[in-house]
Amino acid sequence: MKDAGGFSRKIIPLIPFFAILTVLFLLRKKLAGVYISVAAAAFLAYMLDPVVKFVQKHMNFVRKKTREKAVAVTFIIFVLALVGVTAFVVPIIVSNVIEIVEKADEIVPKITAYLQKIISDEHYEIKQKLIEIINSAEEKATAKINEVYNIATSFSLYEKLSEAIVGIITAIVLTYYFMRDKTHILNGVFGLFPYRWRDFVTETADELGMISAKFVQGQIFVSLIIGSLETVGLLLLGMPYSAFFGIIGGFSNLIPYFGPFIGAVLPVITALGISPVKALWVLALFLIVQQIDNHFISPKIIEGNLGIHPMVVIIVIFAGQELFGVWGLIVAVPVYATVKCILSKFIKNLSINLH
């Protein structure tokens, strides 16, 4: 059949394609687990991509340094690291959390007593307010943990656990394929765009790749280092729950500017419960780690910045926090950078087409 512009050749495959897409969208609640696994695998593959490139470059023990071999090596390292982390780090965190919960009843009166002592009665209202905040935080945390504890001891845990294990194994296996077939997958995705859009799409994707390499991969790597440094430092200071606080510190380091302070709050308060001198030491540790990060770690890993003015970064973070809470804090800047990049490319493209 001959027709203008290959009408039937183009539209006949499009209809089942969109039918399947619609079904996948309509069943999103039932298939949520599958989507999460696939998304997690894609994210992991993306995070491990620099590692694959590094391994491929330095793989001197094989004659031909192909990507497949590098992927295999990276995957083995990744699985071993995962097993190591689950075997050694997770039990420490779990025991730390349980300990904190058990000791919370002890620590909270200590801190309130300390506050009673340092704040004079002239500022009675401030004192009452602070004590109220601490007590309500403790109550909320206890309620949440009791909830988790109830789930953990009920039968539904085993159902959820089996679900989670299937999801995790699927994600790990998918990660391998995502890493191995990276070019095929990317070309497939780019091929979906109409031909005249492809230049724009590939260019924008390249730029976004650079932004995310700086921000996502770099930041997460820096946070891992910061978390380890803080854990070791707290261990040396003889603080309890050092692994737990180190992990919180590393995680909060994902937030630009405010992160290090947010990460320091909990350990400093806990140290205050032990002794004021200890609290000062902990504060000093966090300041030193932050300085090391600012001057030696971040500049080496995150080369240059995103080209966003610090004032804009602060406003964006604040807005993100107001709109989406904790997650807003973390994703605000990368999302802003992405949107800015796409929009500026789009406007540039438009003005080129207009002239």
Place this chain on the structure above:
Amino acid sequence: MSNKTMGAVAKGMLIGAVAGGSIAYISGMDITCKCRCVRKKFCVICKNMRKIMSR
């Protein structure tokens, strides 16, 4: 899956396929396009495509 969900999914599928398919066709989407050298832009399909596009 209950009959009701199946019905809803079938209806959605039909609407989605027709609407999505036509919008995609109008915007120029072509999933049968075998050209996969999006970044090199030098294969035969690409060259011919460029010629057609520049006309």
